[in-house]
């Protein structure tokens with residue numbers, strides 16, 4: 001196993017990444033030199049107490065923001081040098097997002113929400129509709145294609161969000177407290193889909209403060225006060241037992 | 242890296258999306274579009290009404306004849322009468338046959354001169370009596386003044402030369418005298434004289450022609466119909482001194498000719514010729530006892546007035562369009578704020594700033610465009626209603642609705658850009674966190 005991991009391509013590479021928020025004369029250093037790598041096919045959890053910088057880190061990883069200093073490479077590409085349009089293109093082509101509060105667009109139906117990333121990739125309508133319907137099936141929502149998000153339960157909405165995150169066939173999926181708003185059964189449904197994606201070779205980075213959720217990953221990166229506190233493999237034999 | 246290109250099918254999808262988003266807040270969208278509806282409809286309606294009003298005025302002036310110069314006798318002002326120190330019982334003023342022959346012989350390029358004089362009298366037929374103005378004139382008067390003969394004919398040269406007692410009547414006079422019968426070849430009476438009716442003329446509606454400004458044809462109270470007789474006949478029968486019946490007092494006036502119409506070969510000559518006539522007449526008339534009206538000049542004035550009218554109405558309408566546009570901008574700014582999270586999500590899913598601009602701009606254009614279309618419909622309807630209920634002529638030039646709609650779309654884009662830019666410039670991270 002370790003040998004195999006060593007050969008895999010690095011998808012995310014962070015070197016001494018710092019993020020400083022300037023609020024007037026006060027500057028808050030949310031990230032203070034983060035260094036770690038996520039390789040292709042890895043399932044990594046990022047854990048830590050509230051205010052430790054998890055969301056800040058995810059915004060950087062997801063190319064929604066740029067580090068103040070340090071290097072961040074996504075799929076080998078240095079993010080710091082890209083302009084706004086190029087960042088948008090990277091997000092649209094290579095990244096899938098899953099948010100705690102689902103973030104579905106209310107006036108669109110399930111299938112329209114799923115195909116939204118493809119719209120921004122300039123896909124023709126029929127083709128993106130086909131892909132979206134297939135993805136809705138995959139997350140068990142083929143009977144809800146034309147429903148509006150508010151007509152669905154939280155678990156169903158989050159599954160729509162997962163399907164949407166998969167639409168552009170991203171090289172990495174970021175989940176921010178994906179099960180945070182869900183009851184335990186809906187939450188475990190979502191986690192099962194994650195396991196499934198992992199088995200199919202998707203790269204997943206999941207932020208959580210729930211250690212039960214974190215244990216589902218193969219590796220846990222713990223943050224504290226904007227620094228990496230620990231970076232350990234999960235003992236699978238213990239979890240599966 | 243193919244990011245969403247601005248293709249026709251994408252625009253189409255964005256339109257559908259825009260309609261959906263607007264449909265989510267039907268009432269708000271409707272109220273917002275109303276600003277545009279009223280802006281556009283007022284542009285069209287106001288211009289149609291303005292156009293109609295001036296069209297009528299211009300048609301009337303055209304009827305007076307664009308090649309004509311109208312010279313009227315005019316009672317001198319009280320001042321002039323006194324400074325003249327005339328104590329004579331009979332007030333003598335106005336144009337004379339001498340003036341006519343002087344104009345004829347002195348001024349070049351004149352085609353026809355049609356002198357006429359007015360006599361106020363009652364005309365009788367059997368039991369009917371109508372107060373009328375007898376216009377003694379020349380046979381070519383009707384043709385020269387663009388009067389339509391609707392029955393029979395105008396009197397002719399032979400009748401004039403022989404001083405026969407013939408007459409033509411205005412339609413209103415004919416109707417009052419002969420409510421049931423055909424007036425042609427009937428004989429009407431004025432005082433002791435009898436005249437055979439040879440024709441009927443369509444009523445003349447002009448406010449400029451009449452000395453006593455007649456406001457409307459319909460009321461009939463102020464507008465007196467005319468009876469036309471050969472001027473030679475009139476001279477033989479009425480002489481030149483007229484006793485005018487005025488409310489309360491009796492006045493005697495001596496006027497040879499009440500009006501003279503001069504026709505020039507080309508309408509471009511009208512103004513210059515009129516000036517020459519004025520100079521000529523001023524040499525022999527030592528008081529202001531005549532008035533020269535040049536229809537071409539009136540037409541110019543009417544056109545100028547119309548332009549000013551159109552500019553004023555257009556400005557009012559433009560302001561209402563701008564107000565409508567500001568209304569749209571206001572709502573779009575609120576919409577953008579309300580949909581901050583949606584914007585954040587779209588940005589996270591790969592939307593570029595331009596995609597966001599386009600999305601919100603299209604929503605504004607839909608609002609303005611739909612409002613504009615309804616406005617065009619309403620704006621075309623209003624003039625018909627005005628014509629129907631207020632009996633005013635209205636003219637919708639085909640270009641106005643197109644222009645009005647085009648402007649509404651432009652206003653939509655103009656006032657939509659700022660909110661759309663604001664949406665696009667949002668920081669995706671902040672937008673996603675927005676509550």
Ligand SMILES: Nc1ncnc2c1ncn2[C@@H]1O[C@H](COP(=O)(O)OP(=O)(O)O)[C@@H](O)[C@H]1O
Pocket residue numbers: 021022023028029030048049050051052053054055056057
């Ligand atoms: N936009 C911002 N402006 C200023 N400070 C911020 C901003 N975002 C986060 N912070 C600060 O950075 C630190 C890390 O925040 P965050 O990444 O949200 O932590 P977590 O998601 O782990 O709770 C906190 O101290 C927070 O106050």
Ligand SMILES: [Mg+2]
Pocket residue numbers: 054055
């Ligand atoms: Mg957080």
